[in-house]
Amino acid sequence: MNAFFEGYVHSRTNLKEFVDQFDNALKKKIENENLADFQSFNVTIPCISRSPIEKRFQELYTIAKFKEVQQQVNGIIDLNPKLAPSDGAIKTYMVEDEVALEEFTKLVTYFVDFSEVDAVAKCSCGLFEMRGILCRHILAVFRCNDIRYLLEIYILDRWRKDIKRRYTLIHSSYDEGDQRPDANRYSSLLSIYYQMITHAASSRKHTEDARSKLHAMIELYRANEEPPSFT
Template sequence: MYWVPVYLKNTFWAGMSTTQRSESMNAFFDGYVHSRTTLKEFVDQFNNALRKKVENEMAADFHSFNCTVPCISHLPVEKKLQPVYTNSKFKEVESEVMGIIYSHCVVIKTEGAITTYQVNDQRVVEDGIKKSTLQAYFNEDECEAKCMCGLFEMRGIICRHILSIFAARDVQVFPEKYIMERWRKDIKRRYGLIRSSYDDLSGKPAASRYSGLIKLCYQVTTNACENEDNSLDMTQKLKAMNDIYTKSKPQATVASTHASIDAETGSSKKVLSPRVVRGKAPITDGRRIKPHRIGNIARHTRSCCFAVAWYTTKCYFSGELRMPWLSR
């Protein structure tokens, strides 16, 4: 359903939209679940899959903090996002920066502080070069641009069309509104401080403090919400406390944030293969054959349907009960 994104250009999906209904699920459980997985195995492997996902995130964060992707231009967008974004997202930004070469913007009209542009774009596709024309708007007072392609609104990556307008307008300071917090390499994931089945957080002192503070906040919130004045008082005090703690918080470093990619994330469960059970022996002439004798008994061809078997059976064609070694 390639037409669906056309109607979702103004909805943020963080790049999660797929062409298949189960594509993302298959990628998540790849190597852990197959078509013959039992329910018990699925429960155990689900925890292992979650644990592996957390380990992969830690490894990617460690790589982003220690490896820097070089800039390919001198544009402000690259200088601003290089130390902030993760390596994978910064490469997506660089791909759009490269696209500026194939984008050309032309002014259509100007109404006050808002200028309308026509952007002619070229993209390399499987069967050659695809040309397209889009409209984009630039607000000079707010230093804000909006493109009809909807790449930033849908995936959170600023598009080449807006970047070409910024280059034409000589915007030297990249606007903060186009920096997505979720793509930052120093982002704090809340679920990393929550105890789960795959991570007991025994080696994380911050997780224990987080759990205690959450319980205390629940108690204070429950008492404060009963009264409007108490709610406003609590809100003001929490904002003031948050400002103080934010300013006094030490800057994140490689050593303090991710000292090792092998940090403890709980114990994984080893799932054993199902026990192999010997199947029941076949029956011949009303008696079950002992397993050690199966190889010594010659199989016969049925006289009715010419099928090979050891046993007396009801023929599928005639419906009669026959002995396979009887003559025709």
């Protein structure tokens, strides 16, 4: 929040000034996101490996997030996962990695649990949970197990360049008339949606019915969605 408002909203201000400053911050944020989306669609950052997983991230993610992914891909080079004794379909790997501290580095051992059944992995470093990208420790374990495809659970919508950021559809005071028909449509659908969930949440049966129908609708519209236009 501080990063969002920095340079636009000041602590000593009245309500009207706050609203004006908030609109300025929102407008600037939207402009920056639109520029970033445009660049992501028109500029391609080369892959640094032959990994199909990196290639998939290159196709889907914004430039900024793909660069973060590449930092992890680059870090695989020095990693050598060692399989720990384990039973069943879950393998546990020990991965030694150098961690930079203030004036020196030290070796830290991370543990990656890998399921042979569905190729799902979880690392003790928690990078995916904190920042939404796969860590180099998991990628190294994938390499050991010849995993060459990327599970959908590791592809997060908020980093995808082909999905419009929802807050860019929120009305603000600089919107005039029909200049932003997408925002008008969004507001109209949101109103109907709130009415629907108010009634659906009254029972478990209705909730499950609404959930299944909404998921079906999302998949239908996503399959027929036109690519965003930046003209």
